[in-house]
Amino acid sequence: MPLLLHRLRYCWLPGLLLAAVAAQYFNLLSFRGLLLPKLPYLLLGIALSLGIFFKLSRVAFVAALLLAGYTAVDFFQVVPASEAVVGLALALAAVNISLVSISEDRSPLNGFGVLLLAAIAAQGAALAELQRCCSAQLAGWLHFPVGSMLPPWLPDILRGVQSEDLLLMSAAAFAGLRAFWRPEHIGVGLFACVLLLLGAYYAGAGEGTLVLLMASSGLLLTLLALRSAYELAFRDELTGIPSRRAYSRYLLTLGRRYSIAVVDIDHFKKLNDRYGHQVGDQALRMVAGQIARYGGGRAFRYGGEEFVVVLRGGDSERASRSLERMREKIAGYPLRLRGAPRSGKGDSRAIRKRGQGGGKVIKTTVSVGLASSSREMRSPEDVLGAADRALYRAKRGGRNKVCVHK
Numbered sequence: 001m002p003l004l005l006h007r008l009r010y011c012w013l014p015g016l017l018l019a020a021v022a023a024q025y026f027n028l029l030s031f032r033g034l035l036l037p038k039l040p041y042l043l044l045g046i047a048l049s050l051g052i053f054f055k056l057s058r059v060a061f062v063a064a065l066l067l068a069g070y071t072a073v074d075f076f077q078v079v080p081a082s083e084a085v086v087g088l089a090l091a092l093a094a095v096n097i098s099l100v101s102i103s104e105d106r107s108p109l110n111g112f113g114v115l116l117l118a119a120i121a122a123q124g125a126a127l128a129e130l131q132r133c134c135s136a137q138l139a140g141w142l143h144f145p146v147g148s149m150l151p152p153w154l155p156d157i158l159r160g161v162q163s164e165d166l167l168l169m170s171a172a173a174f175a176g177l178r179a180f181w182r183p184e185h186i187g188v189g190l191f192a193c194v195l196l197l198l199g200a201y202y203a204g205a206g207e208g209t210l211v212l213l214m215a216s217s218g219l220l221l222t223l224l225a226l227r228s229a230y231e232l233a234f235r236d237e238l239t240g241i242p243s244r245r246a247y248s249r250y251l252l253t254l255g256r257r258y259s260i261a262v263v264d265i266d267h268f269k270k271l272n273d274r275y276g277h278q279v280g281d282q283a284l285r286m287v288a289g290q291i292a293r294y295g296g297g298r299a300f301r302y303g304g305e306e307f308v309v310v311l312r313g314g315d316s317e318r319a320s321r322s323l324e325r326m327r328e329k330i331a332g333y334p335l336r337l338r339g340a341p342r343s344g345k346g347d348s349r350a351i352r353k354r355g356q357g358g359g360k361v362i363k364t365t366v367s368v369g370l371a372s373s374s375r376e377m378r379s380p381e382d383v384l385g386a387a388d389r390a391l392y393r394a395k396r397g398g399r400n401k402v403c404v405h406k
Contacts, residue, residue, distance in 0.1 A: 011183075014192030014220060021196065021216050025203060037211055040070050043218025050225035052108050054232070058186055059225050060108040061100050061116045062193060063218070065093060068120055070214045087164045087201060088130075092123055094171035094197045101178050101190040168198050185231070189224040193217050236301040238281060239288035247300035247308055251380045257314035259372040260380065261323055262387045263291055266365045266399040268305040279337050283364050290330045296322025308384070316372040316404060323368050323402050331400060334361045367394040371405035 022028075044067040051060025069089060096119070106112060172194050179191040200213045234246035242250070265271075265287055272280040288307065292299040296319060297311035311319045337360045369391025371383045386405040394403040 014189050017220050040214035047221035055107045057106050057108045059221050063221050090197050090201045091167035094168050094194045098171040098175035101175050185227050239301050241288045241292050242300045259311040259319045260383045260387045261309040261370045262391045263307040263366050263368050265305040294326035294329050331365045336361050365400035367399045368402040
């Protein structure tokens with residue numbers, strides 16, 4: 001998959017939601033009939049429940065943070081309608097979301113989750129106390145023109161930046177860099193949440209804007225949790241490509257003409273025995289990536305060192321050319337080992353060095369069996385069986401080749 005498309009697959013859902021919010025704000029579309037004051041409670045509550053159930057601590061934390069803030073404003077009315085406090089609350093929420101975006105998902109109900117919830121409570125209490133005791137000083141600090149300390153030759157828009165602006169822009173930049181550097185669904189979604197907070201700050205956090213912001217964030221977090229559940233069920237965790245369960249579902253979408261290829265890594269057991277399972281996993285990830293990119297169809301991990309490629313259409317010659325190119329790419333790929341080879345069962349030095357990177361470069365190959373549907377073979381099970389027999393012919397014929405079922 002090209003790099004641009006690889007990144008876009010993580011961005012389309014947050015981008016679509018941001019576009020809908022912008023269309024509502026600029027009166028291009030109207031969702032106000034759906035934006036009930038209690039709708040954010042429902043959506044954020046669902047996102048929080050899903051985050052806890054699927055152990056998505058980032059989704060659960062952000063949902064709890066936004067739910068607590070919205071509850072404070074809408075129900076308890078403990079946050080006064082002070083411009084300074086509202087601005088600081090939005091800035092703190094953006095900073096918290098950007099920081100939690102770099103963490104790894106874990107159970108929200110462990111010590112780490114309790115610590116995050118305590119941080120939310122502490123910040124809320126601090127906001128209330130600052131509003132009570134030193135509202136004027138808080139407003140002066142938040143509106144301090146930090147841009148005035150910049151060189152005079154910079155544009156006026158930068159010299160007019162205030163402390164609140166700096167906090168929000170820094171949070172957005174931090175979350176954006178994280179989403180770009182390590183693109184994945186939740187990271188990109190949390191960046192979109194920060195952008196929503198940024199938009200609410202500059203649009204003016206009125207009642208309608210607040211409901212739109214919280215409902216949109218709750219919907220986005222809910223969809224992110226459901227997407228993560230889908231990935232957990234249908235994507236292979238090690239290689240990142242769809243799993244055998246996804247393959248079974250994909251077969252239901254096929255027409256009458258299609259081809260199935262079975263790809264097997266040559267001498268994979270010897271590779272594992274000699275270099276260890278870490279290098280074996282490295283080889284599996286490399287082969288899966290090359291199959292997904294050059295296989296010419298939809299790639300799945302079938303089990304162990306076996307992969308399946310489903311190619312739509314009945315052109316077996318075209319499928320064979322794509323698979324041959326894929327085989328050449330894998331055979332020519334320099335696999336740089338990250339672990340040292342095994343020297344023997346009793347060699348403790350070799351065991352300690354495994355996984356520390358040896359720098360050695362090896363090559364690995366695959367054997368491929370291809371079969372296409374026909375009058376005699378209409379069901380995917382028959383085509384897969386024929387491809388499997390073609391694979392064994394490739395193995396017996398010396399490996400590192402593509403064999404087509406006749």
